[in-house]
Amino acid sequence: MKTPKYILPIIVISQFCCTSLWFATNGVMNAVINEYHLEANAIGYLTSAVQFGFIIGTLLFALFTISDRFSPSKVFFISAICAALFNYSFVLETFELPYLLIFRFLTGFFLAGIYPVGMKIATDYYDKGLGKSLGYLVGALVLGTALPHLIKDLFVTTSWRFVITTTSVLSISGGILLVLFVKNGPFRKKSNSFDLSIISSVFKQPKFKQASFGYFGHMWELYTFWALVPVLLVSYNQLYANLNIDISLLSFVIIGIGSISCIFTGYISNKIGVKKTSFIFLTGSFICCLISPFAFLLENQTLFISFLMIWSFLVIGDSPMFSTLVANNVNAKNKGTALTIVNCIGYAITIISILIFTKLSLAFQSNFIYMLLGIGPLLGIIALKKRA
Numbered sequence: 001m002k003t004p005k006y007i008l009p010i011i012v013i014s015q016f017c018c019t020s021l022w023f024a025t026n027g028v029m030n031a032v033i034n035e036y037h038l039e040a041n042a043i044g045y046l047t048s049a050v051q052f053g054f055i056i057g058t059l060l061f062a063l064f065t066i067s068d069r070f071s072p073s074k075v076f077f078i079s080a081i082c083a084a085l086f087n088y089s090f091v092l093e094t095f096e097l098p099y100l101l102i103f104r105f106l107t108g109f110f111l112a113g114i115y116p117v118g119m120k121i122a123t124d125y126y127d128k129g130l131g132k133s134l135g136y137l138v139g140a141l142v143l144g145t146a147l148p149h150l151i152k153d154l155f156v157t158t159s160w161r162f163v164i165t166t167t168s169v170l171s172i173s174g175g176i177l178l179v180l181f182v183k184n185g186p187f188r189k190k191s192n193s194f195d196l197s198i199i200s201s202v203f204k205q206p207k208f209k210q211a212s213f214g215y216f217g218h219m220w221e222l223y224t225f226w227a228l229v230p231v232l233l234v235s236y237n238q239l240y241a242n243l244n245i246d247i248s249l250l251s252f253v254i255i256g257i258g259s260i261s262c263i264f265t266g267y268i269s270n271k272i273g274v275k276k277t278s279f280i281f282l283t284g285s286f287i288c289c290l291i292s293p294f295a296f297l298l299e300n301q302t303l304f305i306s307f308l309m310i311w312s313f314l315v316i317g318d319s320p321m322f323s324t325l326v327a328n329n330v331n332a333k334n335k336g337t338a339l340t341i342v343n344c345i346g347y348a349i350t351i352i353s354i355l356i357f358t359k360l361s362l363a364f365q366s367n368f369i370y371m372l373l374g375i376g377p378l379l380g381i382i383a384l385k386k387r388a
Contacts, residue, residue, distance in 0.1 A: 017174025019144030027148025044358030053108025079113025080175025124185025135266020211325030220376020289374030
């Protein structure tokens with residue numbers, strides 16, 4: 001049975017709409033900090049709250065093998081609605097950080113039923129050319145992540161609550177779109193049992209383990225880089241006082257260019273191989289980490305922004321490749337659980353990384369701290385070089 005052509009675009013659009021929730025508050029963080037009288041380090045805590053919620057969500061989804069036992073489309077739909085509601089709760093008149101952290105945590109929790117489940121749905125429809133399909137899917141995640149920055153820039157005169165409300169509406173729309181038009185895929189193999197041993201057994205497979213550890217190194221850098229993009233731009237703007245950089249618009253462009261990268265790697269992986277593509281992009285982002293402090297010496301604004309765009313292009317391009325390697329090296333009926341548990345561990349790493357770099361940036365105020373982002377890619381490179 002041939003997969004209808006509309007399936008992948010529907011999954012991609014739905015993923016894009018729903019993942020706009022991820023960095024919804026980051027796009028308006030300065031306004032939130034000012035209105036709620038929060039400390040400067042609140043950005044690290046609020047970003048990490050989403051990641052922590054996602055981790056707990058993916059852990060529970062994996063433990064109960066949710067996307068393998070139940071219809072992935074329905075899981076996606078319910079998660080999209082719940083995530084949207086908790087995201088919208090952020091605009092309620094509460095001025096205490098603990099409540100804001102809880103709302104972001106619960107948003108992240110239900111994102112666990114969106115991102116990895118969206119990939120699971122793609123694997124149920126596309127047996128061949130999975131790398132290309134996941135390239136489009138992760139590209140949608142990237143654009144969704146960057147979208148709040150664009151909304152803020154386009155509607156600069158409106159309240160920051162407009163950004164939160166818009167992303168919530170998009171999430172509900174994405175969930176409805178997917179559940180209506182995307183049913184269970186032809187390659188789906190339902191798991192009827194609750195089996196905790198799946199989580200430990202998948203890591204006993206050498207190629208799965210290799211792909212997972214490469215992904216973990218990649219995740220140390222990725223979300224911290226995304227969270228730091230506005231910070232990098234502000235730091236550069238302050239260094240050269242004669243500049244007037246549009247932080248929101250450039251944050252969207254820099255992060256958003258990663259969507260092109262994901263589609264690009266999806267295509268070239270068909271020619272040079274998924275693993276080789278992952279290695280090239282992981283090495284490229286590692287080099288960017290090492291030279292990042294010296295980029296601030298560039299007095300030419302165009303050159304500095306171009307460097308950030310190259311870095312953004314390289315930092316995400318290997319993400320769909322790692323997901324492809326993970327999916328291709330696990331039993332079909334366990335793909336959903338495998339993708340979810342790998343996401344769980346990967347996003348746990350992002351919490352550690354984001355909090356560390358938030359504290360380092362406040363404590364040292366040195367651009368050389370960004371070199372430490374290279375620790376993850378380096379370990380990932382070592383993992384990929386080992387024999388599996």
